[in-house]
Amino acid sequence: xxxxxxxxxxxxxxxxxxxxxxxxxxxxxxxxxxxxxxxxxxxxxxxxxxxxxxxxxxxxxxxxxxxxxxxxxxxxxxxxxxxxxxxxxxxxxxxxxxxxxxxxxxxxxxxxxxxxxxxxxxxxxxxxxxxxxxxxxxxxxxxxxxxxxxxxxxxxxxxxxxxxxxxxxxxxxx
DNA sequence: AATATGATGTAA
DNA sequence: TACATCATATTT
Numbered sequence: 396x397x398x399x400x401x402x403x404x405x406x407x408x409x410x411x412x413x414x415x416x417x418x419x420x421x422x423x424x425x426x427x428x429x430x431x432x433x434x435x436x437x438x439x440x441x442x443x444x445x446x447x448x449x450x451x452x453x454x455x456x457x458x459x460x461x462x463x464x465x466x467x468x469x470x471x472x473x474x475x476x477x478x479x480x481x482x483x484x485x486x487x488x489x490x491x492x493x494x495x496x497x498x499x500x501x502x503x504x505x506x507x508x509x510x511x512x513x514x515x516x517x518x519x520x521x522x523x524x525x526x527x528x529x530x531x532x533x534x535x536x537x538x539x540x541x542x543x544x545x546x547x548x549x550x551x552x553x554x555x556x557x558x559x560x561x562x563x564x565x566x567x568x569x
Numbered sequence: 570a571a572t573a574t575g576a577t578g579t580a581a
Numbered sequence: 582t583a584c585a586t587c588a589t590a591t592t593t
Contacts, residue, residue, distance in 0.1 A: 432581080437579080437580065456587080457586050502587075546584085
């Protein structure tokens with residue numbers, strides 16, 4: 396998904412695009428995955444159709460955005476950790492430079508107004524508010540770096556974080 | 570530059 | 582009790 400573009404369409408028809416510059420992956424059998432133990436109300440979307448949004452709240456004040464990645468019945472998702480936005484989203488009051496506005500999973504949800512109301516939403520254009528992902532150009536080139544995931548206490552050693560090398564919108568390097 | 574802490578809701 | 586975070590404060 397690195398290099399692809401996540402698009403947020405608002406009810407008034409305006410769009411904000413963000414190139415995906417940092418991701419993490421979570422799957423069945425992975426102790427850091429919310430679906431590690433069993434299906435619950437919170438993680439149910441991860442057991443459903445791929446290409447839907449899995450949005451959860453974390454630490455009481457942030458949300459994180461994932462894309463369901465496996466066939467129905469097999470939990471797994473990709474956490475979008477950072478986006479390089481093409482413009483300042485409507486209503487944004489964060490004074491940081493554009494390339495830092497979505498540099499982190501909690502930040503990108505906050506600045507794009509993504510909360511649990513979008514849990515389970517399909518990734519496809521539709522009337523009103525919607526979300527989709529656009530492929531990268533055919534000639535697109537980018538070098539990525541693979542590391543361990545951030546903020547975990549379980550599955551710490553699994554190297555399932557990727558980010559675009561030298562991109563300013565990455566939340567942190569290393 | 571690295572480390573600590575508080576804000577805060579909800580799932581396990 | 583722990584947590585897929587972030588901003589701010591404090592210590593190296």
